Amino acid sequence: MIDFILHFNEHLDEILKEYPVGVYGILALIIFAETGFVVTPFLPGDSLLFAVGTKTAGADAPLEIFVTIIILSLAGIIGNTVNYLVGRKVGPAIFERESRFIKKAYLIKTQDFYEKHGAMAVILSRFLPIFRTFVPFVAGIGQMDWKKYMLYNVVGGVSWVIIGILAGYFFGGFEWVQKHFEAVVVGIIVITALPAVVTAALEYFKKK
Numbered sequence: 001m002i003d004f005i006l007h008f009n010e011h012l013d014e015i016l017k018e019y020p021v022g023v024y025g026i027l028a029l030i031i032f033a034e035t036g037f038v039v040t041p042f043l044p045g046d047s048l049l050f051a052v053g054t055k056t057a058g059a060d061a062p063l064e065i066f067v068t069i070i071i072l073s074l075a076g077i078i079g080n081t082v083n084y085l086v087g088r089k090v091g092p093a094i095f096e097r098e099s100r101f102i103k104k105a106y107l108i109k110t111q112d113f114y115e116k117h118g119a120m121a122v123i124l125s126r127f128l129p130i131f132r133t134f135v136p137f138v139a140g141i142g143q144m145d146w147k148k149y150m151l152y153n154v155v156g157g158v159s160w161v162i163i164g165i166l167a168g169y170f171f172g173g174f175e176w177v178q179k180h181f182e183a184v185v186v187g188i189i190v191i192t193a194l195p196a197v198v199t200a201a202l203e204y205f206k207k208k
Contacts, residue, residue: 001042008044009051009181016055016062024067027052028075034133035157036079038086041133046164046192047185053168054178065169069161076126076157080136084149087140094141110142118144122152126160127192 004011015023027048034043049072056065114121118139125135139149171177177184 004044008047008185009054009178012048012051012055020062023063024071027068028071031072031075032079032082034079035076035136036082038083038133038137041130045129045132046127046188049161049164050168050172050184050188051181053165053170054172055168056165057169057173065165069165072165073158073161076161077154080122080132080153080157081150083133083136084140084144084153087137088143089140091141091143110138114139114142114144118148119152122149123156123159126156127163129189129192132160 015026019026030043030048031045033040034045034048052063052068052072053065055061055063056068121135122139122144125131136149136153
């Protein structure tokens, strides 16, 4: 799986060769699973979009950029919607029986958080690995307003896909990027995870 994520450009070449027509469906399925199932946050998201973007540049590009953006945006939006609905369905049942780690007070705090910071959480989580898989699930558990959630879901999903693909479109053609794709992917992961790490550190020292 690590090899699949770090060298997705190479695996994408294989997919394009084997499934030149069905490649859109395969990519959409990966994005849907990464955003739609709380148990699959390890699937490639940012690296996939960047690699796909490199395949949309040029007159002889194997992927059409506008078609790719539309399909993957829909996949991400539908994935997060499913994730939210699952959380909304199982949330009440989870908190019926209290335990050391599951308390109704936590549910109330979650609801309050999404009432105040729902837009920021749903939109910005799209650009954070792991978070974009768990945030919609937790938003569902917190019973976040459906209309508001869908608005932020669409805005975040479309923005994430467009930025990721355009980054690959404009920068993927550089020779250094092509030779050091693994380093680029690691850099993307570090940069997108940095805000969460900094916030957690600040919160830790604040409590101290």
